[in-house]
Amino acid sequence: MYSSTVTQFEEPPRKKSPEEIAAEPIPLPPQSAEQPLIWRNVIAIAVLHTVAVYSFATRYHEAQLWTWLWSPFYGLSAGLGITAGAHRLWAHRSYSAKTPLRIFLAMLYCMGGQTCLFKWIRDHRTHHRYTETPADPHDANRGFFFSHVGWLMMRRHPAVKAHGSKVDMSDILADPVIQFADKYYTPIMLFLCFVFPTLVPVYVWGETWTVSILAVTIRYVWLLNATFLVNSFAHMWGNRPYNSHVKPTENPTVSFFTLGEGWHNYHHSFPWDYKAAELGAYGLNPTTGFIELMAWFGLAYNLKTPSKEIVKKISLTKGDGTDSFWGNHYHDTHHSSGERRSIQSR
Ligand SMILES: [Zn+2]
Numbered sequence: 001m002y003s004s005t006v007t008q009f010e011e012p013p014r015k016k017s018p019e020e021i022a023a024e025p026i027p028l029p030p031q032s033a034e035q036p037l038i039w040r041n042v043i044a045i046a047v048l049h050t051v052a053v054y055s056f057a058t059r060y061h062e063a064q065l066w067t068w069l070w071s072p073f074y075g076l077s078a079g080l081g082i083t084a085g086a087h088r089l090w091a092h093r094s095y096s097a098k099t100p101l102r103i104f105l106a107m108l109y110c111m112g113g114q115t116c117l118f119k120w121i122r123d124h125r126t127h128h129r130y131t132e133t134p135a136d137p138h139d140a141n142r143g144f145f146f147s148h149v150g151w152l153m154m155r156r157h158p159a160v161k162a163h164g165s166k167v168d169m170s171d172i173l174a175d176p177v178i179q180f181a182d183k184y185y186t187p188i189m190l191f192l193c194f195v196f197p198t199l200v201p202v203y204v205w206g207e208t209w210t211v212s213i214l215a216v217t218i219r220y221v222w223l224l225n226a227t228f229l230v231n232s233f234a235h236m237w238g239n240r241p242y243n244s245h246v247k248p249t250e251n252p253t254v255s256f257f258t259l260g261e262g263w264h265n266y267h268h269s270f271p272w273d274y275k276a277a278e279l280g281a282y283g284l285n286p287t288t289g290f291i292e293l294m295a296w297f298g299l300a301y302n303l304k305t306p307s308k309e310i311v312k313k314i315s316l317t318k319g320d321g322t323d324s325f326w327g328n329h330y331h332d333t334h335h336s337s338g339e340r341r342s343i344q345s346r
């Protein structure tokens, strides 16, 4: 499918592409450092979560059917801005997108209200480059809470600043869509993330102000936590078919909540693959379906993916011997332990 736009790497490339070089993790020794709490963030995060959970339990049943449909639709659209936009397009350059698609993805991204694109992308590139070292902004070695949300409640480890500031961001600084979105990020984000989704239910189908505001708060907190799951759950629980020496795992539950970003052991092994998973059935990876649809429309191109042979070879040499839940059939039952051993000894 879309063979004209998909680039398959048949061999491990002798000369590594900039994406692959940027994706190679760099080990760093542990370093302890003072990281004082940022009380403003601690209180804001605590209040937001309390309001979201309490109002979902006590008030959300009052919402009209259209509000029940609108809120998840809005959240999923914003999620796509993160997965297909900030993550797979910009942070990893796993495909290229024409300007209309980049504008559309930047708009969807701002609907999520996380942080400006430059910061999100730099943090994510730093995470891949220094995975589970002191320079990883949400180092999973520091436990579930820290990697999920705790990292946002305290000053950054000095290593994150020192190494993160060296990550190459020249391509991002040169993208006029990102330049515009980041220059006007605060008003665009406030309007798209909070104001617009509150006004629509009130003025289009007569939702009450209170329920509409609470629905926006719930959707916002929901999307934040879906994003956090990749940094916490998908670095802790699941199997490791592609590289058993790193913590990221294959986690179908995380994939369900994140439009396909939970195939995280694969993603850390091949971060430049636009599918962010080995195979591309769309049920637990709708982001891949979206990118391929955009390729079909001619808006996405240069979709990068490794050949089956490379994936098989790497999973047989480095993986934990399990198969991805995803239904990967190249290295399941018919690959005997003999074949595994012979590949390992090469
Ligand atoms: Zn990760």
Ligand SMILES: [Zn+2]
Pocket: 087, 091, 092, 124, 128, 267, 271
């Ligand atoms: Zn990534």
